[in-house]
Amino acid sequence: MVKIAVDMMGGDNAPDVVLEGIQMLLEEYEDVEILLFGDKNKYHLNHDRIQFQHCSEVIVMDDEPVRAIRRKKDSSMVRMAEAVKYGEADACVSAGNTGALMSSGLFIVGRLPGVERPALALTLPTVDDKGFILLDMGANADAKPEHLEQYAVMGNVYAQAIRKIDRPTIGLLNIGTEDKKGNILTREAFTLLKAKDQLNFIGNVEAKDLLFSAADVVVTDGFTGNMVLKSLEGTANSIFKMLKVQLTKNVKNKLAAGVLKKDMNLVKDKMDYSEYGGAVLFGLNGIVIKAHGSSNGRAIFSALRQAKETVEMNVLETMKREVVQND
Incomplete structure (x- = not known):
């Protein structure tokens, strides 16, 4: 029990x-x-x-x-x-x-x-319905490379146990996919993660690829992670509001909206990360x-x-x- x-x-x-x-x-x-x-x-x-x-x-x-x-x-x-x-x-x-x-x-x-530093981890939706774990979501605005390394280890454990992924891919959020990209934090974290043979580290991933299943687990500092989360929330809300405005402009659009309503609701539900649960404090x-x-x-x-x-x-x-x- x-x-x-x-x-x-x-x-x-x-x-x-x-x-x-x-x-x-x-x-x-x-x-x-x-x-x-x-x-x-x-x-x-x-x-x-x-x-x-x-x-x-x-x-x-x-x-x-x-x-x-x-x-x-x-x-x-x-x-x-x-x-x-x-x-x-x-x-x-x-x-x-x-x-x-x-x-x-x-x-x-x-x-x-x-x-050294706990991290707030959240499972977010992806286009292919797989979802991915992003951490840190804001527990620590500042981080050291060693903290991101620990985040990757803990995220790996969670992805295996709860997401049922045998060997989760681990990505480091960065401004480019090249190995030498980023600031001091990401470059040093990259070196630490690449040296960990027990992790399936695939390198740097960009924010634009997150919803396309760039990696099963994505690690970053809490400041960046919180910005990413709020950007995704804001973008999703803005898109649905713009669609609502367009689909209610005239009779023709309203008729189309009636036909598409069920499908639009399915897409909206798909983007609702709360269906995956809450944020875990690792x-x-x-x-x-x-x-x-x-x-x-x-x-x-x-x-x-x-x-x-x-x-x-x-x-x-x-x-x-x-x-x-x-x-």
Whole structure:
């Protein structure tokens, strides 16, 4: 039985969508339990596989991360992270304040031995439906070459265990595919990664090729990774808005839109990375997953399912072993 701690109060649409996602998970799987933290006045589920614990405080989106986890000791997010730290839960999921969740992971759950900087990893969609893992998504704005090397090792473990890829291709995000391209960080990281025979490192990849399955795992610093994520989000939203404007301009276009509506919705769903789950904070001594702040019930369900699968595939133990071996 997998036990997942959940922050009921985290996210733009909490707690309703969080409870909706939990209900979906419990209906789908019989081998999972939920340790739920939140406001008892807003809790309305009644299930024998939910253990509810009331919290008197909430960390909101505009709270300063470190100060919030230090001052709001009885918040749903802090209590959730403590459940993982003390072995009361196998994993935790929150759609709340990203910075506070990362701080909770670092200062409460703690880092894996040998990991210098944890990384936020997210699986993003591709044209061929394979998807790829991008890290770091913003846990660390600055990085050293050795950090990118560790990101590649951890991403490799996750891709094998969760994405079921025997020998994942590893790419280094850069401004060109040539070996000597980039700044000091990418050139030195390239040298480290090329020397790691246990990784299937294919070299540099460019941002324009990411959605065309340039690699199964793509590593970069958190500043660049976060920029890439937001650029992809913004581009996808802009395209769909432009299409909507064009398809509602006149009667002819509206008729065409009616015919294409189902297919357009399929394309939109395909670009929704929340279907893959949340962002995993790699490098912690526990499984911490960040669902998107604007998640709906389905996205919360996907993040919870991801947590369950990550526990079942012993990803944490494998990462511990691989990081030590490659230290």
